[in-house]
Amino acid sequence: MVTFLSILIALDSAMLVFVVLIQKPKGGGLDASFGGMGANTMLGAAKSVDFIERLTWILATILFVLSIITAVYVGSVGMEGTGDIPLQSAG
Numbered sequence: 001m002v003t004f005l006s007i008l009i010a011l012d013s014a015m016l017v018f019v020v021l022i023q024k025p026k027g028g029g030l031d032a033s034f035g036g037m038g039a040n041t042m043l044g045a046a047k048s049v050d051f052i053e054r055l056t057w058i059l060a061t062i063l064f065v066l067s068i069i070t071a072v073y074v075g076s077v078g079m080e081g082t083g084d085i086p087l088q089s090a091g
Contacts (some may be wrong), residue, residue, distance in 0.1 A: 002077075005070045012066060016059040023052055 002070065002074060005066060005073065009066050009070065010065065012059055012063045016056070016063060019052060019056050019059060024049065024054065
């Protein structure tokens with residue numbers, strides 16, 4: 001289960017990085033370099049920016065939720081097995 005959640009987190013993080021990179025900051029950006037002008041022409045400039053911004057927030061929220069779920073799951077699995085793991089001696 002942890003492996004599956006880790007894969008989802010990695011995929012979501014990669015998509016989030018890509019979406020953030022194609023956003024157009026105030027001074028320009030990679031949006032125009034990677035074909036963002038085509039998206040602006042097809043969808044309209046305002047709709048393209050709104051879609052990319054909304055997608056950024058959605059991906060960030062998914063990353064946050066997946067991280068919390070993974071932490072809770074690992075914490076609950078770790079609590080069950082603590083009696084079986086011997087402590088390491090100092091030295």
